[in-house]
Amino acid sequence: MSIRQISVFLENRPGKLQEMCALLADRGIDLRALSLAETKDFGIARMIVDDAFTTANVLKENDFIARMTPVLAFAVPDEPGGLSRLLGAFTTAGVNIEYMYAFLGGSNDGRAYMIFRVAHTDQAEAALAKAGFRALNQDEIETI
């Protein structure tokens, strides 16, 4: 099960990220994870939130350009080698990672969460499942 990431176009100028975050704060949206990719004049904010549909609507209503992107989320033990073992399965399956970012859950459960963007989400998910790594679903990620 891939999960829904919100990708937002942002101008690379002071205040733009804050403007977006203030909108989400007003609507009581909680960010699970946030990553920024930037060029000189624009950037893309990538977020995992507790309510993806509301987030997409709020952004659109306020003239932000946002789209939902399917990404894969995995939990790994928060210990040396945790990520390496997971990436080993990507390598074995021949899956290229476009980008990834990580976050720790709020529940202090000793796990770290990894978000991956790959070219063929379903195929990658199946290959990793075969290797014993189960991707998290939307409900799981929204309640971490």
Add this chain to the structure above:
Amino acid sequence: MERYYQPELECMPREEMIQLQNQRLKQQVRHVWEDVPYYRKKMEARGLTPEDIQSIDDLHKLPFLSKDDLREAYPYGLLGRPLKDCVRIQSTSGTTGKRVVAFYTQKDIDLWEECCARAIVAAGGTDEDVCQVSYGYGLFTGGPGLNGGSHKVGCLTIPTSSGNTDRQIMFITDLQATILCCTPSYAAYLGERMKEMGMGPDDIPLKAGIFGAEAWSEEMRRDIEKTMGIKAYDIYGLTELSGPGVSFECSAQQGMHINEDHFIAEIIDPDTGEVLPEGEQGELVFTSIDKEAFPLLRYRTRDICVLTREKCPCGRTHVRMRKPRGRSDDMLIIRGVNVFPSQIETVLLNNGYAANYQIIVDRKDNTDTFDVHVEMTPEMFTDNLSEVSAMQKKLVDDLRSMLGIKAAVTLVAPKTIARSEGKAVRVVDRRKL
């Protein structure tokens, strides 16, 4: 079946038209000689009298009038009738300096409105149509001109004027407007808004649009036509000559027919003033031949354009002008190269962006900087940074091959570029020259 408002004039055989023009030109020159001392002095300086102008073949002998003359003669210097005979003024926006004020007698207004009526009928308008005029009303000629034309055709006229987009859309849908008159940038904006509201081409009752008062590209036309499900017609005019309706497009959409029974068009070399043969590109010059209050002989428009007398499938015999490549007022000279905003618009639309852009020119260390801000659109946005960057780079490359110089392209958030509801602000020139 092509329909005409005044078929006997619009389809008049060329020979008859020349006779009519000869007769009207002689009268007009006589009128100007007697009633406009400013122009008489110009003629005298060349040793000309009205007798020297016997036909349109003598037109080239007459001195030009420029925008500078209009400024110098402001406000009454070019008036051709006593003020008591005048019933109206209209005025330009004055963005390029002092305002131009044009005067009209009642007859001038009637003829102007007839020109606009020809444009509406050419766009398929009849007395069954509901015509929404979303050009500004007031000093700007757009609203009053099309309003008058719409009345003459007998359309139900909705004089919304410009602005208040949601109200515009409410009238279009509630009163089932079939013809929309406004600037092309406002038409595009209205189209965007209706799309956002979930309206497709089939939900929009409009069938035709008459869009003018600023330069727009073929690509923008196709865009508007697709979004609204209409046929979009170009219309051209200048306040100095009357307003919109100096020329207009027919169903062939292959150039605009100039109303030759009122205006004689010439193309000149803008540097030498020499008249160029048909088909060559140059500056458009107009001579009004039956105006009373504000008769202008050989007025230089600064519009860069081409004329053609090729037979038009619509049956009109009047000469056609190609869409001006740009008003030379809009033309920028950046690092010595001529740049028209319409060229940039073409590149944007070809690349899938909307025509929402702004050109920012500045001078740093004696070199011109050239920035183009382009609004990102949901269609062009992907989550992949390198894809977006590649599209941005392609835009830079395409602009460079179109213009011959390099522009820096910045992608900006939607609706951050000021979109005036009349004419779009396309150019910010910060150079202090």
